[in-house]
Amino acid sequence: MKDRLKRCFIINEDNPVLTRGARTVNIILVLLLLTGLFWFGFSRLNYPFYWDTIWKYRVSFFSGFKLTILISLFSLALSLAIGLVSGLAQSLPFVPFRVLSRVYVEGIRGTPLLVQILIFFYVIANALGVNNRFIVGIVIMSIFSGAYISEIIRSGVESIGESQLETARSLGFTRGQTYRYIIFPQVISRILPPLAGQFASLIKDSSLLSIIAIKEFTMAAREVNANTFSTLESYIPLAVGYLLLTLPVSALTKYLERKYSYAS
Amino acid sequence: MRLEISGLTKRFGDHVVLDRVDLSMRDVKSLVIVGPSGGGKTTLLRILAGLERPEAGRVHINDHELHFREEYLREYRKRVGMVFQAYNLFPHLTALENITLPLVRVHGVPAAKAREEALALLERFDLAEHAYKKPAALSGGQKQRIAISRAVAIKPEFLLLDEPTSALDPEYTAEVLDLIEELHEEEMRLMLVTHEMGFAKMAADRMLFIGDGGILAQGTPEEVFEHRDDVRVRQFFEKVLKY
Ligand SMILES: Nc1ncnc2c1ncn2[C@@H]1O[C@H](COP(=O)(O)OP(=O)(O)OP(=O)(O)O)[C@@H](O)[C@H]1O
Ligand SMILES: [Mg+2]
Numbered sequence: 001m002k003d004r005l006k007r008c009f010i011i012n013e014d015n016p017v018l019t020r021g022a023r024t025v026n027i028i029l030v031l032l033l034l035t036g037l038f039w040f041g042f043s044r045l046n047y048p049f050y051w052d053t054i055w056k057y058r059v060s061f062f063s064g065f066k067l068t069i070l071i072s073l074f075s076l077a078l079s080l081a082i083g084l085v086s087g088l089a090q091s092l093p094f095v096p097f098r099v100l101s102r103v104y105v106e107g108i109r110g111t112p113l114l115v116q117i118l119i120f121f122y123v124i125a126n127a128l129g130v131n132n133r134f135i136v137g138i139v140i141m142s143i144f145s146g147a148y149i150s151e152i153i154r155s156g157v158e159s160i161g162e163s164q165l166e167t168a169r170s171l172g173f174t175r176g177q178t179y180r181y182i183i184f185p186q187v188i189s190r191i192l193p194p195l196a197g198q199f200a201s202l203i204k205d206s207s208l209l210s211i212i213a214i215k216e217f218t219m220a221a222r223e224v225n226a227n228t229f230s231t232l233e234s235y236i237p238l239a240v241g242y243l244l245l246t247l248p249v250s251a252l253t254k255y256l257e258r259k260y261s262y263a264s
Numbered sequence: 265m266r267l268e269i270s271g272l273t274k275r276f277g278d279h280v281v282l283d284r285v286d287l288s289m290r291d292v293k294s295l296v297i298v299g300p301s302g303g304g305k306t307t308l309l310r311i312l313a314g315l316e317r318p319e320a321g322r323v324h325i326n327d328h329e330l331h332f333r334e335e336y337l338r339e340y341r342k343r344v345g346m347v348f349q350a351y352n353l354f355p356h357l358t359a360l361e362n363i364t365l366p367l368v369r370v371h372g373v374p375a376a377k378a379r380e381e382a383l384a385l386l387e388r389f390d391l392a393e394h395a396y397k398k399p400a401a402l403s404g405g406q407k408q409r410i411a412i413s414r415a416v417a418i419k420p421e422f423l424l425l426d427e428p429t430s431a432l433d434p435e436y437t438a439e440v441l442d443l444i445e446e447l448h449e450e451e452m453r454l455m456l457v458t459h460e461m462g463f464a465k466m467a468a469d470r471m472l473f474i475g476d477g478g479i480l481a482q483g484t485p486e487e488v489f490e491h492r493d494d495v496r497v498r499q500f501f502e503k504v505l506k507y
Contacts, residue, residue, distance in 0.1 A: 167352040170315055171366040171418075172342035181365060186356045 047232060054233040057224045064220025065241050071137050071216055072203045072245075078142035079202070080195075083149025088179075090154050101150065108147035113208050116144060121212045137206070137214045145202045152194045156187040189260045196253040200246045207242070217241055265292040265326060265422055265453045272321030274307055281307045283477035285321070289470055294454040296468035296485065298461075300500055303475035305457045306426055312455065313424050314341045326421065342370060345415030345423040349430050351407040353399040359386065359410045360395040363417050371418055385413045389443055405436025409443050422453035429460060461504060465489070473497050 007015050008022040018026070089101040108116065117140050125136045160183050168178040210219035218238060225234035269287040273280070281304040289295070297305045310316040311323065314330065314337040323330040330340065353362050360382055367378035386392045389409055399407055408428055415423055428444065429437045441463050448454055448467050458464055464471065464485055471488040473481035481491040492498045 163348070163350060163352050164354060166315060167346075167348065167354070170313055170341055170344075170346040171414075172338055172370040173366070174338070177369055181369060182354055 064217040068217035075141035079145035082146030086150035087153030137209045156191040193257040200249040268324040296464040297457045299474040345420035347425040349427040351411045404432045425456040
């Protein structure tokens, strides 16, 4: 009996892999524990749930959810482009480009997204006369996420060993050819997992756009809350909605990591 | 092959690896470079491959002088075959692609023709069955023979090899040396750093002993082996020929 329990719950040298059944048991156990914990918390709170008032606002939630997906997808595409340019700029011969890219990356990564959103919205977008909030939101998130993607790409490029670059040089490849035929094909498989992870962050981080009143998912929940004063009923669907988006991306990350861990 | 070097100096920081080296050799078919570890053999070979720039000095090979500017060197490297100790095959390409990629992209050979030539080379060196394998699936000896095929495929003016068998298990050394010997017999011009003294004696018509920042001995392999005036050369051969 003791042995069976051990084999169900413990991974070590004697029992390196769990059976599928044992894995399920573990997951169910943890979910039960968490449910119990929440249930206990809420019962102590004595909070009356009014789910029916929230149900009336489902359309508002849904359109916010859609907008979050749209902003995330467009931002992903644009931030990939920005990250690629910035990541590659760091190995350009023309030094000011390298410095510019470095300043961009450190500046963005070293300051809170909240501040970036406010400055971009109230100063830059205002000065440029752009007031389409959807576009402003996408541009802000892309600039933000692009800095992280830039670092992912840079470290990917740097992970290609010096000896390969030298071999390419000795064969007469130009820099461009070396990137195109030697570096990129190897880097792409290496950076897919961290890129997928960055996408999950992007989805969550876009919730901050609600402070400039972009009606994405979080903004929708805030509005519902303001109208109904049903705080938990407004925000619990929000958590569930973000999980619905990030869990598949996280599964994709895991899959890509496994797929490419042998390949290199 | 003609090789003229004068005043060649290479430093890494304060460390002078080659100190005003002079050399003049004509009608070289295969040159073997030997010497103690850290003596500067690789550095010299890399300069001759156009991969490293000296601080001073001139190098003439055959009828051209090396200009140490990237623009010139890139063209120059296209005519030189270089083989590294660690094979340096591209890990994401198959054996065949490793050979065809430089042919197609650097030398502008049409893809079909490059493929045909590469397959013929692999066939000749008994590597045909490995054409579609990636380097990770090949033995060290196979990898090095493919790396040599890649260097030969571009029909280089001469072939530079830096300790091509040093990273190999002993059982694979012979197949690589056989291949080099075969190239030698086909009149491919070779410059080779190696610790395989038996092979050096057999395949080299000239030998250089590099150490302490310069050339300590040169001549035919016999002359260099017997060059016992210099204590550094003598001690080196006593050590490597001991077993
Ligand atoms: N890129 C470099 N930066 C700094 N020092 C270097 C560099 N390349 C070589 N050296 C130094 O130059 C010296 C000569 O190196 P080199 O590789 O030419 O020797 P070698 O004769 O090929 O030795 P081995 O038999 O061990 O391969 C060594 O002391 C080495 O540490
Ligand atoms: Mg060396």
